[in-house]
Ligand SMILES: CC/C=C\C/C=C\C/C=C\C/C=C\C/C=C\C/C=C\C=C\C(=O)SCCNC(=O)CCNC(=O)[C@H](O)C(C)(C)COP(=O)(O)OP(=O)(O)OC[C@H]1O[C@@H](n2cnc3c(N)ncnc32)[C@H](O)[C@@H]1OP(=O)(O)O
């Protein structure tokens with residue numbers, strides 16, 4: 001080998017590539033490499049596999065979208081999404097529609113869902129039916145499901161996304177405050193699931209995806225109400241998966257971590273928490289985004305998850321494993337916000 005100094009040699013580390021020729025000799029190729037032997041050509045590869053997809057922080061559609069699954073993954077399907085007019089539910093509606101699905105989005109505020117439906121239809125070319133309904137009220141929810149079935153003649157997927165939450169220590173929760181969160185999250189999930197099972201899924205099969213949270217996994221401070229509600233939903237997921245499996249209904253939960261551009265983060269975190277969690281405690285060192293949650297829901301709803309039921313897909317960057325759960329510091333921060341009237 002021609003003489004060269006050690007530095008040059010290290011930076012041009014030889015790689016034994018290819019496979020032995022019939023005579024057992026290797027064809028040696030030289031490629032410029034890093035000191036640890038990775039070919040420099042590999043260094044210009046696509047981004048790492050934790051690279052987040054594009055997202056926008058507002059309740060607007062993505063300006064552009066790069067498909068990772070087939071654009072027809074949900075063609076001919078109809079999804080019924082509670083709380084689909086904002087945040088994670090809105091993005092789920094968008095991503096489903098970009099994959100051929102028509103949607104029904106339901107919430108208490110008809111203006112909110114109507115404006116959302118206009119955006120979603122304009123961008124995706126699919127149909128989106130906005131309906132008013134309160135998941136706590138079986139009558140309004142039944143009326144919404146009836147309207148959905150009149151419009152589309154089918155519902156294949158139910159996304160139980162509607163929820164309510166706020167930061168509050170258990171000691172300061174009123175009876176009605178606790179009941180309200182349980183009613184929206186847990187009872188609302190049961191109501192929508194029962195209505196759709198009886199009106200369509202029992203005879204045609206279907207998929208139910210319950211949007212939960214990791215709050216109860218470590219007794220998150222100031223979240224006893226939402227943590228209890230979501231834990232009950234994860235139990236419901238298992239029970240319904242067992243009882244409704246023979247009817248070809250798959251039931252799974254999707255548990256987001258802290259997600260940027262959402263009402264949830266605005267209510268529960270804001271600048272302080274967002275900064276703290278971002279910098280130090282989340283293993284993937286960043287918040288999640290709504291598109292990542294929508295991709296998880298797309299997987300769960302699609303035939304890619306055909307043998308998956310009764311379980312929870314946690315999409316939180318590992319945050320529940322490590323995020324701070326400091327009672328004193330959190331109470332101090334909450335108290336100061338209360339004093340500021342925030
Ligand atoms: C600053 C950080 C400080 C410390 C950090 C420490 C801990 C942080 C904890 C968690 C963060 C960790 C990780 C973040 C990652 C993930 C988050 C996990 C889950 C996220 C879940 C969600 O995001 S849920 C969706 C969020 N969106 C919404 O909530 C929108 C819908 N919400 C609503 O409609 C209302 O907020 C509602 C839920 C209250 C329902 O409204 P409505 O039906 O009109 O009910 P009301 O009549 O208004 O109220 C009913 C009773 O509830 C009482 N109440 C209302 N708000 C509060 C409050 N803020 N505190 C206490 N009590 C409240 C109200 O007074 C009523 O009770 P009465 O006794 O008066 O009748």
Ligand SMILES: NC(=O)C1=CN([C@@H]2O[C@H](COP(=O)(O)OP(=O)(O)OC[C@H]3O[C@@H](n4cnc5c(N)ncnc54)[C@H](OP(=O)(O)O)[C@@H]3O)[C@@H](O)[C@H]2O)C=CC1
Nearest residue numbers: 083086087088107108109134135161162163259262263264
């Ligand atoms: N954001 C985050 O970081 C996390 C969110 N999650 C979960 O993700 C889901 C979406 O959260 P996010 O996008 O942040 O919050 P949003 O507040 O944007 O979404 C909640 C939606 O639910 C609707 N809703 C609330 N109460 C009712 C009701 N009684 N009947 C019908 N619809 C209702 C609201 O519309 P309207 O007011 O018009 O009724 C709203 O559109 C929730 O289930 C939440 O618990 C879980 C972990 C983390």
